[in-house]
Amino acid sequence: MGTSSRCVASCACSLLVPDARAGRLARLTEALGAAHLDALLITSLPNIRYLTGFSGTSALLVVTARDALFITDFRYQTQAAAEVEAVATVHIEPQSLWTGLWRLLPGHPAVEIVGFESVHLVHRDFQRLLEAGSRWQWRPASDLVEDQRERKDSDEVALISEAAQIAVRALARTLPEVRAGLTELAIAGVLEHALRVEGSEGFPFPSIVASGARSALPHARSSSKRVHEGDLLLLDFGAEYRGYCADVTRTFVVGRATPEQREIHETVRIANERAVAGIRPGMRGRDADALARSYIEQRGLGELFGHSLGHGLGLEVHEAPRLSRVAETLLPPGAVVTIEPGIYRAGWGGVRIEDDVHLAPDGPVILTHFARELIELS
């Protein structure tokens, strides 16, 4: 992610980023007060990036009521100065990040009770807190940053939208190259090349190119199977732009589609359309899931839609909120979520159509503009 220093230096969004980060830190400080914590130790790199702009892979962040301490290693000296200094005190630690923590924390005598991220700290590091950090009281905390990250601001939506545009442009470049006889891996290669040419900084998850019966596997990656005439071809892939992710799926037929392939595809397409049109902030996750699921169930195919409708999207490709049969929490305004109904028949194949949607105050806004009707690739 060495590209992000460019972002701070030159892109249009850079003027807004420092303000956004200051607001995020201020809101976190309020949340700390409500949780009776003097400080929070942040070990999740996406959370650190959200709060400080740091795009590297080695850092600790401590946020107190008064300030933010950022600790990284010598490799990131220049980058941390460019990305982080506007909102946090940067410390370059020659030994380990933990050594830096024990050196710096005593300089904040008002800090006694410190939260840590229970789902982002391994047991060995928890032991460090109890041993080397025995003079502080350590309290497990959850979702203090993630809760904020659910509601995207307009700059974040613009970055996700750019990632989505990279993804769909790459897909458009890829389709003319697809033909029977190629392996799934080779098609993944064409797609990934196109993603890079269009500007994707990385691959947020392993691309799925699954053909024929393999398209019914809920956990497929790409294999050396060759694509045959008549195969369903499912492409599920991501793009990354300035740290923000897009996640898109389309399913095609190589050659002419059978009536059954057409019918299943059309059912999934309508389920996707209904969910995209009907989803609103303030709805429970399970009710959003039902927008698509109820239609598939009406068609007698509910058993074949074995996963949830979607998930939040942002600095991570899977984040809150969840859109599933059991999600009771309300979808916050500003969230960006995937809508990805699917129908999978073991031994036959599967169809999934996935879009990224911003839950804007005035209604849902689709970020992934690419045909949803069945395309026959010839």
Added chain:
Amino acid sequence: MGTSSRCVASCACSLLVPDARAGRLARLTEALGAAHLDALLITSLPNIRYLTGFSGTSALLVVTARDALFITDFRYQTQAAAEVEAVATVHIEPQSLWTGLWRLLPGHPAVEIVGFESVHLVHRDFQRLLEAGSRWQWRPASDLVEDQRERKDSDEVALISEAAQIAVRALARTLPEVRAGLTELAIAGVLEHALRVEGSEGFPFPSIVASGARSALPHARSSSKRVHEGDLLLLDFGAEYRGYCADVTRTFVVGRATPEQREIHETVRIANERAVAGIRPGMRGRDADALARSYIEQRGLGELFGHSLGHGLGLEVHEAPRLSRVAETLLPPGAVVTIEPGIYRAGWGGVRIEDDVHLAPDGPVILTHFARELIELS
């Protein structure tokens, strides 16, 4: 990693895999006895893959003195049956993996003291052990599986070697496409396409394509910077074959090299050559590091080689052993390690040459066969 069921079904290595796994489980059982543990809860997916062959992304494994319990979710029912059943009892858990654990563990009354992987279990899951699992005694454990993984058997070396061949074939395909004017991201795309065409199952780490002064950044990824005539061009990338990783770096000049570029490149090449020729099992990691470092220091450039010489390679792209200035542990026979000296001059550029080497009993065996002399790309 949906491809691995193919492996069990069809590849030559499949005949040997069940035996290898049984031996690994038996050695782990011995290690448990020595550590006074009745069982080990394994949460690291690479460790689970090593012991059982499972290539999916959701599983828990418990190894006791008598047997191995494998827990996964419904998505992996077919795959787990194909990959795991020969060496462990497979349980498909409809709720969470943890629910499965609390259901199954009481069936083993002899198990009282259970180790867990301290560096592979987040605090929240550790809390689960103390709360839902309060009838057992939980003990943090480290490296019980990783210690075995350091010594590769011949099947593992063959798989890493295949990944290495994929990597160098992809590099050979890529070079004719490189020219001034392309962005680093576009070159990454060409390389990643070639990796897929050659059969790489994935990208073990984000490919680094760094040109000009960016080649001196120790943490560079690929950016939208265009490559210019005369630039150093550093490519550091991986390949994956049946779960095993290769990791290769070569540095080129786009157009004609300057005398300084030639001189730095030649220094790195000789440092690489000395380390590859001199490394032996039984040597301390720091002594292996010194094979290359001492030469670079003799040339007065020691300050510009700011990282360690290399690392182990296997199911993970970074694993034990370490080859660094401070590594006191001995290199075990059978390890596969990277040898990757580099020289980096800020603002000017950097050169790194990285090979993968098997520490065979009879001496080091290079797995990455690709020219190390400076190539000028035109």
